[in-house]
Amino acid sequence: MSRLTVIGAGYVGLVTVACMAELGHDVIAMDLDAEKVGLLREGGVPIYEPGLAELIAANRERIEFTSDPGHAYRAGEFTFVCVDTPPTYSGDADLSRIWQAVDNLPSDEGEHILVTKSTVPVGTGALVQAELARRRYRHISYASNPEFLREGTAIADFMHADRVVVGANDPETASRVGRLYQGVDCPVLSTDVASAEMIKYASNAFLATKISFINEIANVCEATGADVTVVAQGMGMDHRIGPHFLQAGIGYGGSCFPKDVSALKQIAGNSGYHFQLLNAVIEVNELQKRRVIGKLKRHLGDELRGKRIALLGLSFKPNTDDIRQASSIVLAGRLLAEGADVVGYDPIAMENMRALLPTMTYASSGLAALQGADACVLVTEWAEFSTLDWEQAKRSMARPILIDGRNALDGAVLTGIGFTYEGVGTRVKLG
Numbered sequence: 053m054s055r056l057t058v059i060g061a062g063y064v065g066l067v068t069v070a071c072m073a074e075l076g077h078d079v080i081a082m083d084l085d086a087e088k089v090g091l092l093r094e095g096g097v098p099i100y101e102p103g104l105a106e107l108i109a110a111n112r113e114r115i116e117f118t119s120d121p122g123h124a125y126r127a128g129e130f131t132f133v134c135v136d137t138p139p140t141y142s143g144d145a146d147l148s149r150i151w152q153a154v155d156n157l158p159s160d161e162g163e164h165i166l167v168t169k170s171t172v173p174v175g176t177g178a179l180v181q182a183e184l185a186r187r188r189y190r191h192i193s194y195a196s197n198p199e200f201l202r203e204g205t206a207i208a209d210f211m212h213a214d215r216v217v218v219g220a221n222d223p224e225t226a227s228r229v230g231r232l233y234q235g236v237d238c239p240v241l242s243t244d245v246a247s248a249e250m251i252k253y254a255s256n257a258f259l260a261t262k263i264s265f266i267n268e269i270a271n272v273c274e275a276t277g278a279d280v281t282v283v284a285q286g287m288g289m290d291h292r293i294g295p296h297f298l299q300a301g302i303g304y305g306g307s308c309f310p311k312d313v314s315a316l317k318q319i320a321g322n323s324g325y326h327f328q329l330l331n332a333v334i335e336v337n338e339l340q341k342r343r344v345i346g347k348l349k350r351h352l353g354d355e356l357r358g359k360r361i362a363l364l365g366l367s368f369k370p371n372t373d374d375i376r377q378a379s380s381i382v383l384a385g386r387l388l389a390e391g392a393d394v395v396g397y398d399p400i401a402m403e404n405m406r407a408l409l410p411t412m413t414y415a416s417s418g419l420a421a422l423q424g425a426d427a428c429v430l431v432t433e434w435a436e437f438s439t440l441d442w443e444q445a446k447r448s449m450a451r452p453i454l455i456d457g458r459n460a461l462d463g464a465v466l467t468g469i470g471f472t473y474e475g476v477g478t479r480v481k482l483g
């Protein structure tokens with residue numbers, strides 16, 4: 053078993069800490085955010101991720117939390133960099149935190165492997181290795197080990213991964229990093245650093261493309277009378293296509309897809325290639341979020357000013373408190389700009405959303421949000437909305453208009469109750 057240092061105690065960092073400890077390694081988690089570290093030391097977990105708190109607690113004797121870089125970097129044989137790489141105004145990835153991590157590396161310790169788990173543009177590993185060489189850090193070798201977990205199912209995704217990708221320039225480094233995952237039953241793909249970096253971007257861009265594709269099919273279904281849910285089912289039965297990521301809706305969000313698609317577009321552009329397809333993927337996604345406004349206007353008239361619109365679900369997807377690039381943000385922003393009275397509810401993400409959009413009204417439950425509403429938009433398909441008392445909701449709404457942005461509810465049942473129900477590309481409409 054090995055001693056690992058994990059830099060950055062966010063979604064990826066904490067899941068890496070918990071799962072690597074579960075695999076038997078000793079792990080030191082370092083974050084510059086002292087408040088976060090204090091909370092972790094006291095047994096708290098700063099993010100909502102199912103099973104994470106329990107897994108950290110179960111392996112607590114193998115986990116240490118610190119905000120002291122000097123201590124953390126010296127302690128591990130492997131340093132996993134899990135810092136955030138947010139988009140800059142140009143759409144490129146901001147690598148300042150990666151370089152901060154490199155700057156903190158010990159200059160004089162024993163053999164050490166630096167492993168980048170953060171999503172970084174192709175070529176970043178080469179730049180980091182050049183910097184290590186310039187500093188004559190011969191004791192440090194480098195590997196790229198991109199992470200593919202999904203928030204909401206992150207523990208299972210890590211422990212039952214489809215694959216582990218390790219990019220390194222020498223086979224010994226690749227095999228040492230790959231061996232850390234013993235206990236995870238999946239293939240380890242060893243490759244060069246640049247290809248490993250590209251696998252991450254290409255995977256996310258492909259999934260985002262699938263979503264934008266089915267969303268466009270949904271829009272054409274709306275215009276032609278076909279039903280996208282059965283169209284997707286029929287497409288997914290073809291094993292060359294597969295059923296995943298064919299759920300039409302009001303656009304993808306989150307901390308990864310939007311920034312990674314945009315970063316890949318910039319990576320291509322910066323190297324002289326115009327990645328046309330990705331432009332369309334991004335544009336379709338942005339328009340998809342805004343189509344909801346058009347639907348609301350069709351039901352409520354062009355004047356949304358003063359209309360009470362309830363948004364059910366604010367996180368970018370269920371089972372996470374992450375609101376980064378969530379469709380709810382664009383939707384709430386557009387509705388507020390139209391002068392609507394926007395009331396939101398989310399089982400977990402309210403605090404994060406309130407900090408970002410204090411001008412929106414927040415309700416204490418789904419039913420409370422619907423009280424007196426002129427229309428409701430289901431934005432995030434949390435399970436509790438499927439079991440909501442929709443009959444009571446209908447009685448309490450000013451107008452029973454329901455836009456199901458995730459095709460998560462039973463349109464026929466809701467229409468039977470008396471709702472004017474509209475999904476995305478589905479046939480059940482206008483009760």
Ligand SMILES: NC(=O)c1ccc[n+]([C@@H]2O[C@H](COP(=O)([O-])OP(=O)(O)OC[C@H]3O[C@@H](n4cnc5c(N)ncnc54)[C@H](O)[C@@H]3O)[C@@H](O)[C@H]2O)c1
Nearest residue numbers: 060061062063064083084135136137149152170171199203
């Ligand atoms: N969130 C996901 O679902 C997901 C999935 C796969 C890959 N990724 C990638 O993993 C990386 C991390 O994403 P995340 O969602 O975990 O980010 P995050 O914002 O949740 O966490 C990043 C953490 O790093 C800390 N940090 C920043 N600079 C630091 C430094 N120099 N030293 C120590 N700590 C530092 C921050 O305080 C924060 O706690 C990103 O590159 C992201 O694209 C994310």
